[in-house]
Amino acid sequence: MPAVRVLPCTLALFGALGDLALRKLYPALYQLDREGLLHDDTRIIALARQQGEDAKQLAHIEERLRHYVPSADWDQAVWERFSARLSYRAMDFRREEDYQGLAEDVSDAETLIAYFATPASVYSAICENLHSVGLSDRTRVVMEKPIGHDLESSRVVNDSVARFFPESQVYRIDHYLGKETVQNLIALRFANSLFETQWNQNYISHVEITVAEKVGIEGRWGYFDQAGQLRDMVQNHLLQLLCLTAMDPPADLSADSIRDEKVKVLKALEPITADQLASRVVLGQYTSGYSDGKPVPGYLEEENSNETSRTETFVAIRADIRNWRWSGVPFYLRTGKRMPQKLSQIVIHFKEPPHYIFAPEQRSLINNRLIIRIQPDEGISLQVMTKDQGLSKGMQLRSGPLQLNFSEAFKSARVPDAYERLLLEVMQGNQSLFVRKDEIEAAWRWCDQLLEGWSKMGDTPKSYAAGTWGPLTSIALIARDGRSWYGDI
Ligand code: BG6
Numbered sequence: 001m002p003a004v005r006v007l008p009c010t011l012a013l014f015g016a017l018g019d020l021a022l023r024k025l026y027p028a029l030y031q032l033d034r035e036g037l038l039h040d041d042t043r044i045i046a047l048a049r050q051q052g053e054d055a056k057q058l059a060h061i062e063e064r065l066r067h068y069v070p071s072a073d074w075d076q077a078v079w080e081r082f083s084a085r086l087s088y089r090a091m092d093f094r095r096e097e098d099y100q101g102l103a104e105d106v107s108d109a110e111t112l113i114a115y116f117a118t119p120a121s122v123y124s125a126i127c128e129n130l131h132s133v134g135l136s137d138r139t140r141v142v143m144e145k146p147i148g149h150d151l152e153s154s155r156v157v158n159d160s161v162a163r164f165f166p167e168s169q170v171y172r173i174d175h176y177l178g179k180e181t182v183q184n185l186i187a188l189r190f191a192n193s194l195f196e197t198q199w200n201q202n203y204i205s206h207v208e209i210t211v212a213e214k215v216g217i218e219g220r221w222g223y224f225d226q227a228g229q230l231r232d233m234v235q236n237h238l239l240q241l242l243c244l245t246a247m248d249p250p251a252d253l254s255a256d257s258i259r260d261e262k263v264k265v266l267k268a269l270e271p272i273t274a275d276q277l278a279s280r281v282v283l284g285q286y287t288s289g290y291s292d293g294k295p296v297p298g299y300l301e302e303e304n305s306n307e308t309s310r311t312e313t314f315v316a317i318r319a320d321i322r323n324w325r326w327s328g329v330p331f332y333l334r335t336g337k338r339m340p341q342k343l344s345q346i347v348i349h350f351k352e353p354p355h356y357i358f359a360p361e362q363r364s365l366i367n368n369r370l371i372i373r374i375q376p377d378e379g380i381s382l383q384v385m386t387k388d389q390g391l392s393k394g395m396q397l398r399s400g401p402l403q404l405n406f407s408e409a410f411k412s413a414r415v416p417d418a419y420e421r422l423l424l425e426v427m428q429g430n431q432s433l434f435v436r437k438d439e440i441e442a443a444w445r446w447c448d449q450l451l452e453g454w455s456k457m458g459d460t461p462k463s464y465a466a467g468t469w470g471p472l473t474s475i476a477l478i479a480r481d482g483r484s485w486y487g488d489i
Contacts, residue, residue, distance in 0.1 A: 008039035009427050010109035012102065014093060014126055015117035016046030017057060020144065022064040024175075025117060028419035030069055034078045037424055038085070045105060046088045054088040061086070073414075093118065094125045096132050103133040113426055115142040124160035131164040142171045142426055145236055146227060150451070151444035158437050171426050172435040176237040178418030178425075181374040181406070183433070185244045185346075186258075188372070188380065195370070196249065198350065200325045207331045208347040208478075208486055209241050211374075212339035214291060216466065217313075221304045228311040230283070233335045235447045239266065240435070241374075242331055245346055246321055255431035259439060266442035270320040277453045282462060282474045284314030286338040289466030296338065296466045312461045313337040316474035317450070318481070332478050334485065338466040344374035347486045362397045369486065371401075378415060379405040 011029075013021055032038050050057060062083065066074065089105070091098035106112050112135055116123055123143060130136055141161060148154025161170060176182055189196055198204070211233060217224050224232065243262035250257035272280050287298035300307050314336030321331065350368040358366070369383040381401040388396040407415065425433050462471035469475075469485065478485055 004037060004424065005428060006037055006039045007111070007427055007429075008041035009111040009113050010106045011042070011044045011113045011115060011423075012047055012106070013044060013115050013117060014047050014122075016088070017048040017050055017060065018117055020117045021046075022061065023068055024417070024419045025115070025423070026061060026065045027068045028417055028423050030065060030078065030082050031073065031416065031420050032424060033082045033085075034073065034075060042085060042427075043109070044086045045102070046086065047091055047093075047102070048088075049090065049092060051090045054090075057088045057090075058083070058086065061088075093122050093129070096129045099129045099133040099135075103135055106135065110138060111427075111429075112139045113142060114139050115426075117144055120144075120147055120157050123157055127161050127164040136164050136169075139165070140169050140171060140426055140429065141165050142173060144173050146231065147172060147440055148444065149227065149231055150448050151441060154440055154444050158440070162437075167437060168431070170434075170437075171422075171431060172437075172440060173422060174236045174240050174435050175418040175422065176240055176374075177433040177435070178420075178422040179374055180415055180421070181372065181378045182241065182244065183421070184380075184406075185241075185372060186253075189244075190249050201327055201329045203350055204329055205349050205351045206329055206481070206483060207245060207349065209238055209245070209331065209333050209345075210347075210485070211238055211241075211335040211344045212341065212469075213335075213337050214339060214342045216286070216291075216296060216338045217299065217302050219303060221302050224313075225306065225309050225311045229313050229315045229335055229337065230447060230451065234315055234317070234333060235443050236435075238333050238335055239443045239446070241344075241346060242319065242333065243439075245348075246326055246331070248325065253432065255434070256436075258432050259436045263436070263439050263442055264323075265321060266439060266446065268321050268323045268326075269446045270322050271446065271449050272317075272319075272453065274453045274456065277450070277457060279480060280318045280477070281450060281454070282314075282316040282471055282477050283312035283454065283459075284316075284336065284464045284471040284474065285309075285311070285461040286313050286336070286466045287463045289338070289468065291338065291467050298466065299337075310460050314339075314461070314464060314470045314474070316470060316477050318477060330481060332483075332485070334470065334474065336464075336470050339469060340467055342376060346372040346374070348372075349483075349486075358395060358397055365397050365399050367399070371486070377405065378407065379403065379409075 013025060015021055029044060046057065046061060089101060114126065114130060116126060127141065130139055147157050189199065243265045246265045247261035250261045285299050288301060289296060299305065299313050300309060316334045319331045319333055348370040352366050356363060366385060371381045373379050381403045383399050383401055385397050385399055388398045422433060462473050464471045
């Protein structure tokens with residue numbers, strides 16, 4: 001990316017005492033300040049319902065910030081500068097009168113960033129009120145997911161925002177797009193002719209995208225049970241990873257060039273028909289098991305759970321892209337809660353060489369793979385075949401990695417959190433790492449048909465014990481095509 005231009009803005013943080021703000025947004029803003037990436041004139045206005053003394057709310061923010069920022073990164077001088085930027089204002093987001101004060105506070109701000117860390121049900125009211133007090137022209141609106149729970153409800157939210165803000169002022173967050181390795185996918189693919197010439201159905205046999213989480217529901221049962229893993233993770237994060245892996249080279253790095261290519265992929269995703277559902281989609285739900293050797297409850301035994309829920313905590317899908325580049329190349333997607341480890345990776349499996357000349361018993365070894373590790377241990381590994389060393393070995397083949405581990409390669413650099421990157425991009429007015437309305441809609445359209453088919457089928461999710469890689473049927477899903485999930489142990 002080109003060097004960063006530090007521009008001034010005023011950030012109005014709606015939902016400023018909520019979990020997302022406390023856990024992710026203040027720490028990200030603090031780190032930007034520490035790195036010298038907040039302009040001297042940038043101010044942060046924390047907005048939430050809670051009345052009472054502002055000092056009390058600010059003390060709470062400070063306490064949480066100290067908790068979430070690694071102690072090695074805490075710098076009292078940075079905190080003093082940061083806290084001087086920060087103010088608190090209690091307001092009811094649905095009451096227009098409450099916005100007058102905000103409008104006065106930001107009267108001299110050239111750019112206002114309105115960050116909605118609130119439920120989507122209040123986005124429309126916030127937009128309308130910002131407009132009523134004359135702030136809409138200079139405001140960039142940042143929206144968190146979930147935006148709706150299907151195509152229709154996402155349109156309602158997007159349309160209500162569009163009444164007051166054109167698409168050029170709207171920034172829809174998918175925090176996976178802010179992860180360093182995800183952005184590296186663009187560099188890897190389009191700055192290396194080595195890969196791009198091979199990046200198609202002539203050379204690639206299949207692609208795996210895994211986003212495994214070790215955590216369970218972490219006190220979010222009520223929200224999660226309404227959503228499920230397909231809406232919570234596949235509709236956004238996994239499909240975004242799929243798009244960046246599968247898209248055609250954009251003409252340039254501009255937001256619309258990149259997003260145009262991603263939309264084409266989403267539109268080319270083959271719908272999964274009712275009769276294919278059983279063989280192409282597996283939904284699972286975890287039962288009690290072990291995480292790091294400690295017993296953990298099943299999904300239906302978590303705090304505030306309802307024992308009859310059929311919500312999925314695991315999804316595996318064989319997706320196919322109907323276009324020239326990817327015809328016949330399955331994309332296996334897999335994501336779940338309470339899996340053995342936290343792991344997000346993309347594995348590109350290359351086809352065998354067209355003519356095989358080595359010993360027949362070594363044939364199964366032949367398989368180049370490119371592994372793009374998104375988290376943890378961010379890096380890239382290309383598995384290549386070589387000959388074993390030594391006179392006695394003959395032409396014994398061996399598969400070994402050509403490795404680039406980012407933390408070793410860039411020793412001095414901290415891996416920034418996705419929210420740091422995304423906040424910085426909003427401040428710079430760059431929409432490339434944000435999801436356009438038509439992308440969200442195309443993603444919902446594909447997921448909706450899966451969800452509808454699933455609900456018609458009336459099946460229950462398959463169980464899997466916490467601490468395992470998902471239901472056995474997810475192994476069968478890929479084994480049916482003569483393959484296995486890479487690296488499962
Ligand atoms: C969020 C989901 O979008 O992503 C959570 O709502 C999930 O359920 C989280 O745990 C995973 O993000 P990360 O960055 O920890 O992989």
